[in-house]
Amino acid sequence: MNDIRRLFSLLLCCCSRQKQKRQIAQIILDDPRRTFIYSxxxxxxxxxSTSLIIADFGSSHGQNSIQTMKxxxxxxxxxxxxxxxxxxxxNDLPMNDWTRLFQLLAEDNSYRGLANGCSFYEECLPRNCLSIAFSSASLHILSKKPCNINNHCYFHFANENEREIFKNQSKFDFNSFIKYRSQELQSGGILILNIPCVNENGxxxxxxYFDLIYKCAQLLTILTSQELIDFTIPFYLRSLSECIDLELFNRYSLILIKSELICLKSLIVDQYRHGQIRLDRFAKxxxxxxxxxxDLALKQALQINRRxxxxxxxxxxxxxxxxxxxxxxxxxxDDINTYATYLILKKK
Structure with missing residues (x-):
């Protein structure tokens, strides 16, 4: 998951909450992450009376994770x-850049940190041990590619049947994540989530730019037709309603404390518009x-075809x-807005 979270953190600014059912009136925030952590x-x-155990699921290279833990x-x-x-x-997958995370932990040296290398869609920790579980900009990444998308690489452009398969995989993964985090949380513990999602219009x-990526793949004549088919990115952005599953929460003894849909506006477009960065820098x-x-999805497609x-x-x-x-x-x-559903859940 290295650097994927930058899409929703390092290069984004100007956060606004959108009024929805179960949401409060629209307001402007500089850091919704901090606000939800406080809540x-x-x-x-x-x-x-034991010491608190806090886990970040999907820590990536560690920069944002360490800041959040602090x-x-x-x-x-x-x-x-x-x-x-x-x-x-x-926590992150075994192939994560753990060396970089360990370097950052050593440089910071403000708390005791351990690494946990397994999929957060599985049981990662002993039962009833966690006080606080956190995950940011990671749950849009599916546990696996559920199928190939014909004529594109990104789920938004998939046909109805393919989108349904991705949706079902997303539901299965989300259920697994909630189940295992509930088992790991102590009674009275909290789960704080930032889930990348789509807006009310999908x-x-x-x-x-995902469409442009696929056009580039089509223009790359070195790719075979099978490699183009196998090039499918295992992302799925849920809707707000898919993120707020009260029956699921209740099944695993979790109470919904707070939920909001938040719009994140891109900084780099604004910088280019105002002449703060040049075109080459914008493109890079x-x-x-x-x-x-x-890139991971592209390389996997090439590996499958024995490159x-x-x-x-x-x-x-x-x-x-x-x-x-x-x-x-x-x-x-045009404005490049991304959206995230923030949730706070509490273990009964």
């Missing part, structure tokens, strides 16, 4: 809810933003060079 900790009610510890201290030094667990602002920044999850490692790296380099050129030639300067 979650306010609801925390752990009765035993915000949690700071507010726990302020609210007198910290019993000694907490134990922090950073839109997400980067659809134009956008490529860096889109590359991680997309050699040197070939895979060469094709990947060609692909992203082409994408940057296309971005320069096909500028799309």
């Amino acid at each position: 979650g900790i306010d609801a925390l009610n752990i009765t035993n 915000i949690i510890i700071e507010y726990l201290t302020k609210m007198n809810k910290l019993r000694g030094s907490p134990l922090i667990i950073h 839109e997400m602002g980067f659809n134009f 920044s956008l490529s860096m933003l889109m590359r991680p999850g997309t 050699s490692s040197p070939d895979i790296e060469r094709i990947s380099t060609q692909f992203w060079s082409l994408f940057e050129e296309k971005v320069k030639n096909e500028l799309y300067l």
